[in-house]
Amino acid sequence: KVLLVSVVVAYLAVRWTVPRFDAESLRGARVLVTGASTGIGEQMAYHYARFGAQIVITARREKVLQQVAEKCLSLGAQKAFYISADMANESDPDKVVDFALEKFGGLDYLILNHIGPSPFSMWQGDVEHTRWLMKVNFFSYVQMAWRALNALEQSKGSLVVVSSLLGKMATPFVAPYASTKFALNGFFGVLKHELSMKKSNVSISICTLGLIDTDSAMEKVRGIVDAPAYPATDAALNIIITGATRQPELFYPWFTYIVNLTKDWFPSITNYAIQNSFKYNP
Ligand code: NDP
Known part of the structure; x- marks a missing residue:
């Protein structure tokens, strides 16, 4: 009980020290959101639009992006541009950042959110898929962050990396995906230290998400x-906040903080609970 209470108190203390969110600060903000044709990225585009931001969205499917951009304008975005790009292509991450810089003349928020599709199943030795997924989910993030860093420095901007609880703890059926998220946490965790030591103007936020009801995620875990x-x-x-x-x-959700904090305290109980929360009939 004491343990649980101290964890909850620690969590609430962290939450209470968070500065108040001023929605007005996003009016006119220049934002680039990746993976914005569906899921969480699409929802971020609509929220930014309601806050009156200027948005560039990207993903592979141009037609869908066009529809999302039109909806953003109808919701109140000051500007909404889209550019189709495949983050597995070496030149596309740079192309997307350059497009946003050209449209806006600078950048306030870079939101790295896209992921390539990956199976939800036992690891079957598909090394090529893992290599490809690393390009899409990891290397393109690194490349875009570097390309945008000067602009973010000038604007006192923010770099937001959408990661996962699966980038902090290993669970079955997601070996390639979890590898990319662990890599992101490692890379951007280091970068956060280095920018802070250099007294950089750029803030880095790493977002650890639990299960979210997007179509792609629900289809996998059903x-x-x-x-x-x-x-x-x-x-x-x-x-966004x-x-x-x-x-x-x-x-x-909030309990991912507790799960991450406590997962190493009793490893065998944690492993037992993880393995028994997946239905598997060999
Ligand atoms: P979705 O699968 O719904 O969306 C993925 C987006 O990435 C789409 O816009 C897709 O568009 C785009 N995309 C896919 N492949 C490529 C590619 N090769 N190049 C460029 N863009 C590509 O993902 P979610 O909304 O569920 O997840 C968003 C973020 O949240 C991810 O970083 C994910 O890891 C994280 N997260 C999600 C969880 C969940 O349960 N949903 C849990 C934990 C973390 P298109 O097909 O048009 O290219």
């Missing part, structure tokens, strides 16, 4: 994992 999924629109809003208030970390 019949295999019986866990509550949280709304994409709420996850999106929390990510984390970036706007320059918080180093977000844990959404």
Whole structure:
């Protein structure tokens, strides 16, 4: 009981020290959101639009991006541009950042959110897929962050990395995906230290998400994992607030903070609970 109370108190203390979110600060803000054709990225685009931001969105499917951009304008975005790009292509991450800089003449928020599709199944030795996923989910993030860093420095901007609880703890059926998220946490964790040591103007926020009810996630876990999924629109809003208030970390939903904190205390119990929360019939 004492343990639980101290964890909850620690969590609440962290939450109470978060600066207040000023929605007005996003009016006219120049924002680039990746993976914005569906899911959490699409919801982030709509929230930024309602706050009156200027937005560039990107993903592979141009037609869908066009529809999302039109909806953003109808919701109140000052500007909404889209550019189709495949983050597995070496030149596309730079192309997207350059496009945003050209449209806006600078950048306030870089929201790195896209992921390539990956199976939810036992590791079957597909090394090529893992290599490809690393390009899409990890190397393109690194490349875009570097390309945008000067502009963010000038604007006192924010870099937001959408990661996962699966980048902090290993669970079955997601070896390639979890590898990319662990890599992101490692790389951007280091970068956060280095920017702080250099007294950089740029803030980095790493967002740790639990299960969110996007179509792609729900399709994967259906019949295999019986866990509550949280709304994409709420996850999106929390990510935006984390970036706007320059918080180093977000844990959404709240209990992911507790899970991450306690997962190493009793490893065999944790492993037992993890393995028994997946339906698997060999
Ligand atoms: P979705 O699968 O719904 O969306 C993925 C986005 O990435 C789409 O816009 C897709 O568009 C784009 N994309 C896919 N492949 C490429 C590519 N090769 N190049 C460029 N863009 C690409 O993902 P979610 O909304 O569920 O997840 C968003 C973020 O949240 C991710 O970083 C994910 O890891 C994280 N997260 C999600 C959780 C969840 O349960 N949903 C849990 C924990 C973390 P298109 O097909 O048009 O290219």
